[in-house]
Amino acid sequence: MSITPQKYRPSIASIDEVDDRNLKMDDAKQQIEGSETAPLTTNQLKLNIDANVAAKDLEAQNAQHENEAQAETPISGGPGSINGFRGRRSFDALKSLSRKRRILYITTACLCATLLIIIIMMIAFWPEVPFYLKAELCLEKECVEASRQILLWSNTTKCPCHETYEWACGNFDREYGENDYYVIKKGEWNYKTFNEYQELNELNRFISMLPASTGSYSVESMISNLYRSCREIDSLDKSQSEMLLKKAMQSIEGWQALRDTKSIQFWDYRKALVHLQAAYGIFPYYKVSVENRFNKPHEYIITLDEGEFGLPDKYFYNADRNDEIVKGYILLLRDFAINMGIVSKQAELFADDVFNYEKRIVNHLDVVKSSSGEKRLNEIKTLVEIKTIAPSLPIAETLQALFPHTKINDDTEVLVRDVDVLNELSTIVSTSDKKPINNFIIWSLARHLLPHLSMEYRNLVEAFDHSVYGRTSTYPRWMVCAKTVRDWLPFAVDAVKQKNQEELASKFLPSHLKDNNGLNKTSGNDEFLKLMYYSLRNQLEQSVEEANWISGDVKKYINEKLTTMRLQIGIPEEVLSNKSYTKDYYNELLLSNLYFVEHLQSIWSFRMARMEDKLKALNIIDTIISEMYTSEEPPLVAYSKLLNMLVISRGIASSGYYDYRYPVAVNFARIGSDILEVLMDAVMTFVEQYKADNNDLHLHIDLGNVDIGCITAEEHNREELQELSTNALKSFHITLSGAKITAKALSSFLAAIDTASPIVGASFDQLHTYESLRLTQRLRIPGLRSYNENELFALAYMQKHCSTSIADKDYAKIKPHVEQQLAEKYLFNATWNHIQFLPLASSCRVPPVRCSNIL
Numbered sequence: 001m002s003i004t005p006q007k008y009r010p011s012i013a014s015i016d017e018v019d020d021r022n023l024k025m026d027d028a029k030q031q032i033e034g035s036e037t038a039p040l041t042t043n044q045l046k047l048n049i050d051a052n053v054a055a056k057d058l059e060a061q062n063a064q065h066e067n068e069a070q071a072e073t074p075i076s077g078g079p080g081s082i083n084g085f086r087g088r089r090s091f092d093a094l095k096s097l098s099r100k101r102r103i104l105y106i107t108t109a110c111l112c113a114t115l116l117i118i119i120i121m122m123i124a125f126w127p128e129v130p131f132y133l134k135a136e137l138c139l140e141k142e143c144v145e146a147s148r149q150i151l152l153w154s155n156t157t158k159c160p161c162h163e164t165y166e167w168a169c170g171n172f173d174r175e176y177g178e179n180d181y182y183v184i185k186k187g188e189w190n191y192k193t194f195n196e197y198q199e200l201n202e203l204n205r206f207i208s209m210l211p212a213s214t215g216s217y218s219v220e221s222m223i224s225n226l227y228r229s230c231r232e233i234d235s236l237d238k239s240q241s242e243m244l245l246k247k248a249m250q251s252i253e254g255w256q257a258l259r260d261t262k263s264i265q266f267w268d269y270r271k272a273l274v275h276l277q278a279a280y281g282i283f284p285y286y287k288v289s290v291e292n293r294f295n296k297p298h299e300y301i302i303t304l305d306e307g308e309f310g311l312p313d314k315y316f317y318n319a320d321r322n323d324e325i326v327k328g329y330i331l332l333l334r335d336f337a338i339n340m341g342i343v344s345k346q347a348e349l350f351a352d353d354v355f356n357y358e359k360r361i362v363n364h365l366d367v368v369k370s371s372s373g374e375k376r377l378n379e380i381k382t383l384v385e386i387k388t389i390a391p392s393l394p395i396a397e398t399l400q401a402l403f404p405h406t407k408i409n410d411d412t413e414v415l416v417r418d419v420d421v422l423n424e425l426s427t428i429v430s431t432s433d434k435k436p437i438n439n440f441i442i443w444s445l446a447r448h449l450l451p452h453l454s455m456e457y458r459n460l461v462e463a464f465d466h467s468v469y470g471r472t473s474t475y476p477r478w479m480v481c482a483k484t485v486r487d488w489l490p491f492a493v494d495a496v497k498q499k500n501q502e503e504l505a506s507k508f509l510p511s512h513l514k515d516n517n518g519l520n521k522t523s524g525n526d527e528f529l530k531l532m533y534y535s536l537r538n539q540l541e542q543s544v545e546e547a548n549w550i551s552g553d554v555k556k557y558i559n560e561k562l563t564t565m566r567l568q569i570g571i572p573e574e575v576l577s578n579k580s581y582t583k584d585y586y587n588e589l590l591l592s593n594l595y596f597v598e599h600l601q602s603i604w605s606f607r608m609a610r611m612e613d614k615l616k617a618l619n620i621i622d623t624i625i626s627e628m629y630t631s632e633e634p635p636l637v638a639y640s641k642l643l644n645m646l647v648i649s650r651g652i653a654s655s656g657y658y659d660y661r662y663p664v665a666v667n668f669a670r671i672g673s674d675i676l677e678v679l680m681d682a683v684m685t686f687v688e689q690y691k692a693d694n695n696d697l698h699l700h701i702d703l704g705n706v707d708i709g710c711i712t713a714e715e716h717n718r719e720e721l722q723e724l725s726t727n728a729l730k731s732f733h734i735t736l737s738g739a740k741i742t743a744k745a746l747s748s749f750l751a752a753i754d755t756a757s758p759i760v761g762a763s764f765d766q767l768h769t770y771e772s773l774r775l776t777q778r779l780r781i782p783g784l785r786s787y788n789e790n791e792l793f794a795l796a797y798m799q800k801h802c803s804t805s806i807a808d809k810d811y812a813k814i815k816p817h818v819e820q821q822l823a824e825k826y827l828f829n830a831t832w833n834h835i836q837f838l839p840l841a842s843s844c845r846v847p848p849v850r851c852s853n854i855l
Contacts, residue, residue, distance in 0.1 A: 138779035142661035147781040149656065150666070153799055156784070160794070161844035164832055168795055169802035176804055184476070186469035187811040190803040190824045197479075198655035204482040206497065219492045219582050223485060226591055226599070230481035233596050234455065241453035242340065244597055248445055252276055255442045256435055257342055257350055269429075269437045270394040276445060278401035281604040283307045284444040285361075285425050286393055288402060290614045292641035293415055294378060294685075294692035299642060300614040301380070302399060305417040306365060306425065309358050310447055312468060313817040314366070315723060317359040325814070328467025330355055335460050336446060354443050357436040361428055368424045376419035378688070384410040389419060390426035403612045452597040468818060470809025488603050491571075491629040495582045498571055498650060519772060521660075525653050526569050528660035528773055532667065532749070533567050533646065534761040536676050539745035543737075543855045544683070557690045558683055561644060563761075565682075570650040571628075574621050585625070637674050639682040646678065660773060663781055665789040668746045669796035676745070677738040680855070684730070728816040735827055736834060737855040739797060743837035746793055790841035798838065801828035 155170025163170075176189045185193045207227050210220045249255045252272035256264045276282045284307045291303040310333075311317060316325050333351035338344060381389065383396050387410075400408045416422055429437065450457045462474060486493060501522055519527070541559045544550065550558075575581045589606040593599055610630050618626060620643075627640040628647050636649045652658045658671040752759055753775050758766045770776050784792060803824035805811055812823035822830075832838055833847040834854070840846060 135778055135780045135785075137785060138781055140661060142659050143663070143779065143781045145656065146659075146662040146666050147783045150796060150799065151783050153802055154795060156795075160842040161839065164798070165828065168798035169828075172799075172802040173804045184473050184479075185806060186465060186472060187809070187815060187818070188803045188805055188824065191800045195655055195657055198657075199651070200479050200482040200486070202654050203486055203493065204478050206493075207482065207485065210496075217583070219586060220496060222586060222589070222591060223489060223492055223496065226489065227481050227485050229591070229593075229596050229599065230484050231477055233452065234477070236454045236595065236597075238339075238454050238456045240595070241457055241597075244453065244595060245340065245446060245449060248280075248449060249442060251279065252441065252445065256438045257337065257346065257442075258340070264434050264438060267434055267438060269434060269441065270397065272438075272441055274394050274397045274401050276441060277398050278608070279601055279604070280445065280448060281607065282444050282448050284441055285429065286390075286395065286422065288395075288398060290611045291415065293380065294689045295380075296689075296693060298644075298689065301413060301415045302403075302615070303415045303417065304386075304395065304422060306421050308444070309362065310354070310443065311358070313725070313820075314362045315725070315817040317355075317362045324467050326355075328464045331467075332460055332464040333443065335463075336443075336450070336457075339456060339460070350439060353436055354439050357432070357440050361425070364424055364428055365421055368420045369418070371420075373420075377417065378692070379416050379419055380413050381416050381419070382410060383408070383412050383414065386414060386416070386422075389416075390422045392426040392430040393422075402608055403615065406612055406615050449597055449600070452600065468814075470806050470811060472806055487633055488599075489586075490634040491625060492582060492586060494629075494649060494651060495571055495576065497654070499576055502576065519660075521653065522650065524660040524773065525650070525658070527769055528667065529569055529648060529671075530567065531759055531762050531766070531769065531773075532672055533648075533675060534759050535749045535752070536672060536742065536745045537562055537565065537679065538760050539741050539748055540676065540679055540683070540855070543741050543744070547855055553694075554687065554690055557693075558686045561682075561686045561689075562679070564644060566643065566645040568624055568645055568647045570648070572621055572624055575625065635678075637671075637678045639678050639685075641685060646675070646682075648675070663779075663789070663792055664749065664775065665746060665793035666796045668742055668749070669793045669800070672745070673738050673742045673797060673800070676742045677734050680734045680737050680741075683855075724816050724822075725820060727820040728822060731821045732827070732830070733854070735822075736830060736851060739831050739835045740837070741855060742797075743793065743835060746789065750789055790837070794838045794841040798828065798832065801825075801831065803828075 152175055153170075153172045154168055155166050158167040158170055160167040185197070207223060210224050246258075249258075252275050253267055256267070273284070276284070277288065286307050287305045289303045289305070290300050292298045293301040309317075311325070311329055316323065316329075319326055321327075330351045333354055334344075334347045337347035337350045342350065383399070386395050395414075396408065396410075399412070399414075450461050466472065541562050544555055544558050544562075547555070586606075588609055590602055591599055593602060607630070610626065613622075614626055614630070623643060624640070624645070624647065627643065627645070628634060628638065628649070631638075634649075636652045638647050639645070640647060652671055658667060660667070749759070751757070753770055756770070763769060778789075780787075784795075787795065801824045811818075812825055815821060815823045830851075834851045836846045
């Protein structure tokens with residue numbers, strides 16, 4: 001009896017038995033069992049006997065399944081569905097495999113499922129491609145220059161978290177040692193002095209390109225003549241210098257040590273003092289200036305303050321007599337007297353007399369300032385009242401000599417910085433003998449003239465500088481003269497430079513001076529400065545609003561002043577278009593003197609006339625020029641109290657310090673932080689104005705009141721910083737607040753660009769400005785492509801505090817007393833430790849914040 005092959009399905013047990021049997025048989029026996037004539041096995045017999053029954057059962061089952069399938073849908077999940085039948089067949093097939101094959105099958109399936117899950121997870125959580133890998137690289141010369149400047153000093157292989165100084169300034173010392181400025185700068189070589197060197201070097205090159213002196217008078221020839229006269233100072237010999245000194249002394253009726261006065265008893269110190277102030281601008285005892293009053297409308301007013309002394313700061317007068325600086329100062333006094341022909345013993349007595357007299361004045365003023373009585377600061381007094389407060393000081397005579405074209409009478413109002421100090425100065429003069437007064441006034445004159453005399457006298461000043469700043473090389477003459485021209489004729493230098501730039505812009509083809517967006521360097525710099533200024537100002541307003549230690553009324557007053565503040569970049573165009581303006585401005589300045597030292601009187605007469613102009617009603621253009629260029633060392637960024645205006649010189653771009661094509665973060669770290677520091681200083685002025693306007697002179701706000709622990713956490717440095725002056729602490733507060741707010745402003749600025757949002761206060765068409773300045777491109781710079789904006793800001797800002805000591809002097813601990821600023825090493829550590837944005841930019845641990853009252 002045969003069975004139908006299609007309907008025969010051996011059981012799994014029978015298959016296993018056959019397989020096990022076949023594994024034990026040899027090849028010959030397998031052939032016999034596979035043939036038709038081979039005897040049947042037990043299982044085969046059993047299957048053959050039940051074949052008919054099995055066939056009938058299978059047919060009945062198939063018929064039943066077909067009827068059930070017709071009654072169900074094909075997609076039904078019931079037990080009679082096709083899928084269910086196939087599932088059972090797949091499961092039966094899996095069970096039909098050997099144990100090893102089942103394990104392999106299941107393992108493969110699990111691996112495939114795991115792989116699928118991994119792929120899905122990777123797709124879901126795949127990290128975003130870093131921006132610097134997608135951002136284009138800027139290869140223009142300005143981008144390369146910015147990268148070169150930063151990489152020149154930094155060592156980016158170091159870890160910014162644990163080796164912060166090496167990371168930012170690791171190569172600074174080496175570059176300083178290879179610089180032409182090596183061991184020339186006084187005190188410390190830092191970022192500020194580096195930029196000063198670059199600026200003076202560029203100015204020296206610019207002056208050398210000016211046309212030679214011609215028969216007709218011009219501003220260019222005035223600059224060239226002053227520079228040439230300064231370079232020729234070495235032709236002056238000692239005898240000529242001595243003659244010039246004695247001539248100046250005779251103008252104040254002589255020096256008693258030379259016995260060239262009739263009698264010291266008949267010497268009139270009041271007359272000598274007035275002449276010294278009016279002829280040379282030298283102010284012993286009291287100083288006269290023209291400043292803005294704090295009351296509205298904040299116009300100019302004559303101001304009285306304490307006078308000048310020979311040592312850099314009053315701090316040194318109470319130092320040990322063996323202190324290097326004190327010894328150097330006494331040696332300067334003695335050697336000056338010896339060079340003037342005074343015998344050694346008398347010269348030593350002169351030195352001791354002047355030093356002790358200055359020390360007496362300083363100590364008396366310190367007692368007055370530290371008294372617990374009510375302070376009378378920044379009070380406006382008439383000259384009648386001044387005569388009562390300080391009867392021994394010829395203040396009225398001084399004002400009449402300084403301002404000959406202004407009506408000075410008893411009703412003239414004067415702003416007195418400290419009424420008690422002025423009264424004490426008058427008491428000191430009235431209780432002093434004429435001999436120490438004569439010595440003090442003569443030395444004040446000589447100290448002013450010595451740097452401009454022959455080498456013998458200049459060496460005396462240089463030796464004293466070595467005791468203060470460390471033993472360094474002599475300044476090259478070109479640098480001294482370039483600085484003199486910059487400080488004496490700042491408006492002339494800037495006007496000629498700016499005029500030349502505009503002439504070049506109109507002379508050459510646009511392709512030579514403009515980029516693809518039609519901007520030249522000047523217009524591009526101006527547009528970016530506007531955007532940056534308003535971003536900084538807005539952030540400062542927000543920081544003031546968030547300061548819970550400032551009262552609401554003061555906040556409102558400060559922010560109103562900030563909101564209404566105007567911006568002026570460079571010299572107004574009305575001045576440059578008027579060809580005679582600059583020439584007329586310097587019309588009263590005569591620099592045709594035979595000896596360079598005589599220029600001191602000429603330049604003071606010119607400054608005195610400009611100072612008197614402030615007391616008159618000036619138009620807006622004259623006021624801007626006056627605000628920009630009447631200070632002794634005009635800054636690149638200044639605030640005008642009278643106009644409530646921020647004035648930025650275009651000279652900031654001359655030395656490579658700033659360019660609108662530099663990365664945004666670099667510009668914010670440099671000129672942005674400079675602008676913010678000036679605005680912070682203006683905020684302190686606003687507080688004083690609020691006090692004056694509201695007659696609340698006792699209002700106390702801790703702007704600038706910084707604890708020593710905020711400056712440094714190192715215990716061994718705390719003693720060095722215990723006796724810091726108010727100005728030094730104020731400078732530190734401004735620096736710290738400036739860094740913090742500038743970092744926030746950068747983030748807001750970038751967010752505005754990314755979202756195409758306008759910056760409040762800036763121009764209306766800002767979207768076009770973003771595009772024209774290429775701010776939306778966010779290009780990276782060579783060598784620092786992996787740095788995002790925050791990291792680049794942190795690196796560029798920290799480099800502003802790179803420094804190294806010069807020669808053999810530990811200048812850091814006395815710099816706050818000499819320059820009224822903290823050493824850069826303290827500022828470096830303080831900004832990194834207290835401005836959280838900086839370490840966070842490099843994913844470093846944020847140190848605990850210890851500074852309070854920081855905006």
